[in-house]
Amino acid sequence: METVNMFGFFLDVILQGSVFVFYVVAFSFLFWMAVDAAKQDKIFWLLIIVGLPLVGSIIYYFVEKKKDYVTTSGHFGHIYRSKKYVPPPKVEER
DSSP states (O other): OOOOOHHHHHHHHHHHHHHHHHHHHHHHHHHHHHHHHHHTTOHHHHHHHHHSHHHHHHHHIIIIIHHHHHHOOOTTHHHHHOTTOOOOOOOOOO
8 A cells, every 4th residue: 555645745736736826827917918919009029929928928018018007107097187187075974
């Protein structure tokens, strides 16, 4: 009868789970960058992202996508930057 090394088993499960999570995150990042490049009609960047999967996605993020985050202040930043924006009146409680 064979004995099972429980420490080795759990270490193997943790290692395989970590690798799986890394692949899911890497693929999601690659997909996000590829869709962003395709939306903006940047065919050159799309070829780089597909040709050099993880490296191309990281380069695209720091060269192109980072500019978008610098120019916008957040999801609802356009509301507060507008000169027409008037905050709602405060309601007083009695």
